[in-house]
Amino acid sequence: MSGGYGGADILRGCDISVDKGEIAVIVGPNGAGKSTAMKALLGMLHLREGTVTLDGKDITQMSPQDRVKEGMAMVPQTNNVFVSMTVQENLEMGAFLRRDDIYRTMDLVFELFPILKDKRNQPAGELSGGQRQQVAVGRALMTGPQVLLLDEPTAGVSPIVMDELFNRILEVKQTGIAILMVEQNARQALNIADTGYVLVTGENKFTDTGEALLADPEVRRAFLGG
């Protein structure tokens, strides 16, 4: 993929992919184009070159909404819940496009995030940061996606909550969904990643399994703080 906003390209021929039941993590310094890559995948950025494919289908020309229909779900970094609506309504809105029985998926979400079941009738705006993130991921899961894009899911939550969120994300992976996330907490994220991408100035600098990247001395020195 290559592309950017207007003049200079922010993404310069970077290549990102994720398989079903796997977690891919994009890490890299600030301004490396991590979030931009995410936006490009969702169709919020016009690509000058390259293609986006989902399940073998070329979706490069599709609008974000159509991509949601095709099975892509995204959890934005901020403002990712409907604050004035209850937890359950948030989940219902995630399933807005679906005409089949959504309550099976909802039970699944409640199984993954039991706290949401207890708070189902509370406005999402009254929940704590970590709980909100769970609502946000739950809403995205309700679309019944094949690919789940997470933009810094642990931004602004405490370390304990962060560990818990990562555990939950591992559980989501077990349901056979492909997960792609951008993370600031590179070390923890690479720990759970099947594939890791280190992005620098819009290019793939390193691509390997999460484990291998964590072991790579150069990556450790440059991006993980020793």
Place this chain on the structure above:
Amino acid sequence: MLTYGSQLALGALGITLIYGILRFANFAHGDLMAFGTMVTVLMTWWLQSIDVGLAPLPTALLALPVAIAITIVMALLIDKSVFKFYRKKRSAPALFVIASIGVMFVLNGIVRFIIGPNDQRFSDGERFIIKARAFKQMTGLNEGLAIKVSQGLTISIAFLLVVALFWFLQRTRTGKAMRAYSDNEDLALLSGIDPERVVMVTWIITATLATIAGTLYGLDKSFKPFTYFQLLLPLFAAAIVGGIGNPLGAILGGYVVAFSEVSITYAYKKFLKYLVPENWEPDGLVQFLSTDYKFAVSFIILVLVLLIRPTGILRGRVI
């Protein structure tokens, strides 16, 4: 007071919905009400001329559904031809407001062109549910109590409409989608909610509320295009006092504005007569303010709320 409050509440609901979903203050709302009422008036005259009525209820009720349909078409037409353009360009809210002022003048012109600027009466049927004299005979009290048909109608229709609206917003898929869109536009898009459909439904509801509010107001007083333009101030005061973007607030605000307006311009002479010794009876009407100043009341409320609690009584958006 309750009647006027209900009329304001219905009107303010329309303003609040547009603000919540389309994110701008719709100055054309008063004239949309006037347009809807005008259609009702014309339909009523036609029905009266062919001797179709609902006696003892006013014929206007029969004309209302058609008027609502025509007003909805008008509102959607305005949206397609004016507001959609700015929506596509993602213009700033201020531009929408100015565009809505333009729409206001055009609608205003259309209404005056068709029906003229004068007072029109279109109420018929029974005038009172309880007449003052009948009440005196019934209860043996000295002072009468009269309840007009239009008052009874306003309160009951407003009540039904509000219940229906809240049921719609809280329970139906489309209603929830509207709330979601109002809450977080981007996330609504990510959930696959179609913004154009949400906007369309909003205009349909707004036009319905505007026509009904306008007609009820017209039945209660009389229909004069200019009065509807003047209603804009109390309507906005009501929406903002209650917390703009919050439907419950609009209703509360409607009553708050109506009660303050009436209690400040009410002539307390008779009231005092019963409280103070006979020879103390005041000469004047004992009003705090003459009714000519009633718009000042809305204005003062508006200023006070914006100064002290900009989010309104129930928390709405900060303007």
